[in-house]
Amino acid sequence: MKLFGAPLSPFVRKARIVAAEKKIAYDYDPRPSPLGWPEDFEKINPLKRIPALLPDSDNPDFAINDSSAICAYFEKRTPSPALYPEAATDYGRALWIEEVCDSDLAGKIGLGVFRPIFFNIATGKPADTKAAHAGFEVLAEKLLPYLQTQLGEAEYLAGEAFSIADIALTSQLMNLDLVGFALPKDRFGALRAHYERCIARPSISQFIEQDQLMVEKMGVVVERQID
Numbered sequence: 008m009k010l011f012g013a014p015l016s017p018f019v020r021k022a023r024i025v026a027a028e029k030k031i032a033y034d035y036d037p038r039p040s041p042l043g044w045p046e047d048f049e050k051i052n053p054l055k056r057i058p059a060l061l062p063d064s065d066n067p068d069f070a071i072n073d074s075s076a077i078c079a080y081f082e083k084r085t086p087s088p089a090l091y092p093e094a095a096t097d098y099g100r101a102l103w104i105e106e107v108c109d110s111d112l113a114g115k116i117g118l119g120v121f122r123p124i125f126f127n128i129a130t131g132k133p134a135d136t137k138a139a140h141a142g143f144e145v146l147a148e149k150l151l152p153y154l155q156t157q158l159g160e161a162e163y164l165a166g167e168a169f170s171i172a173d174i175a176l177t178s179q180l181m182n183l184d185l186v187g188f189a190l191p192k193d194r195f196g197a198l199r200a201h202y203e204r205c206i207a208r209p210s211i212s213q214f215i216e217q218d219q220l221m222v223e224k225m226g227v228v229v230e231r232q233i234d
């Protein structure tokens with residue numbers, strides 16, 4: 008099995024966290040990235056997006072090219088520990104939260120906050136912190152309050168146990184963190200506590216360390232914007 012995609016992509020990270028929870032081994036090719044695509048990558052994913060997974064490394068004709076599809080495939084392949092709730096309502100809710108995080112949240116963090124800082128620095132330009140703060144305020148206006156309401160006083164987003172919903176949210180928030188934006192405790196205390204609970208899991212904390220090392224290695228120095 009071979010997984011493709013740059014480690015700082017929240018979608019790649021989501022698939023890697025699910026694999027780590029389930030102790031699924033895979034070969035990893037971190038090269039494909041929106042900052043540069045290997046020549047032959049389009050043969051694997053005609054949509055030119057990451058992550059991409061070849062369930063059989065020797066068969067490039069069968070690829071699964073979407074994080075949600077990859078995570079659902081992992082769940083069927085290795086059912087334990089279950090990362091999708093059993094009860095229908097919790098299951099539906101987990102898929103919905105995953106979708107909100109993969110679509111609206113990913114777009115608003117990726118384009119609005121992460122790219123103005125990270126892509127700018129990585130491509131030799133100064134960080135656009137003004138744009139990133141404006142992007143953060145867009146998030147803070149409706150989407151983060153919505154997610155916080157969905158969490159309520161619960162420990163996890165969908166049912167009693169840690170699930171794909173928690174992984175989808177955490178993978179995205181890790182990119183906010185990487186560019187210096189923590190969720191402010193006064194406005195998003197419950198969501199921040201949920202984030203801290205999730206990143207304490209070994210399946211996730213290993214990526215926090217690897218991501219930070221990678222950012223340092225790239226020479227990207229990020230100043231804390233919100234703590």
Ligand SMILES: N[C@@H](CCC(=O)N[C@@H](CS)C(=O)NCC(=O)O)C(=O)O
Pocket residue numbers: 016017018041055056057058072073074075109
């Ligand atoms: N729905 C897809 C989204 C994947 C996606 O958009 N990945 C980004 C990287 S974070 C990408 O490949 N973007 C291509 C580009 O910007 O050219 C999934 O869940 O895998």
